[in-house]
Amino acid sequence: MAVCQHLNQIEVVTPSGDGCKECLEMGDSWVHLRLCMSCGHVGCCDSSKNKHATKHFNSTHHPIMMSYQPGEEWGWCFVDQGYFESLPTIMAQMGMPAPPVR
Numbered sequence: 075m076a077v078c079q080h081l082n083q084i085e086v087v088t089p090s091g092d093g094c095k096e097c098l099e100m101g102d103s104w105v106h107l108r109l110c111m112s113c114g115h116v117g118c119c120d121s122s123k124n125k126h127a128t129k130h131f132n133s134t135h136h137p138i139m140m141s142y143q144p145g146e147e148w149g150w151c152f153v154d155q156g157y158f159e160s161l162p163t164i165m166a167q168m169g170m171p172a173p174p175v176r
């Protein structure tokens with residue numbers, strides 16, 4: 075894909091919790107988890123019925139998320155609809171500390 079201009083919005087984040095923030099509050103369930111790399115919001119993926127990660131982007135415009143599944147480190151830019159094979163590798167190249175993993 076074209077070079078993503080949003081990587082500078084990645085911050086050193088602390089995950090909001092062990093599950094989707096809104097689903098936990100609602101007592102609902104999810105399929106997979108996504109971590110917002112701007113604020114640490116943990117939300118559920120688009121295969122989950124509530125799609126809270128995408129809703130988080132729509133309300134905050136935080137562009138970059140990373141998978142928050144054990145063993146997964148791929149990232150996604152919502153703005154460019156662009157996939158990153160390894161977000162930790164990109165962050166290391168930027169001189170940032172490793173992101174939180176499950």
Ligand SMILES: [Zn+2]
Binds near residue numbers: 080081137151153154
């Ligand atoms: Zn981007």
Ligand SMILES: [Zn+2]
Binds near residue numbers: 094095124127
């Ligand atoms: Zn959710």
Ligand SMILES: [Zn+2]
Binds near residue numbers: 110112113114115134
């Ligand atoms: Zn966020």
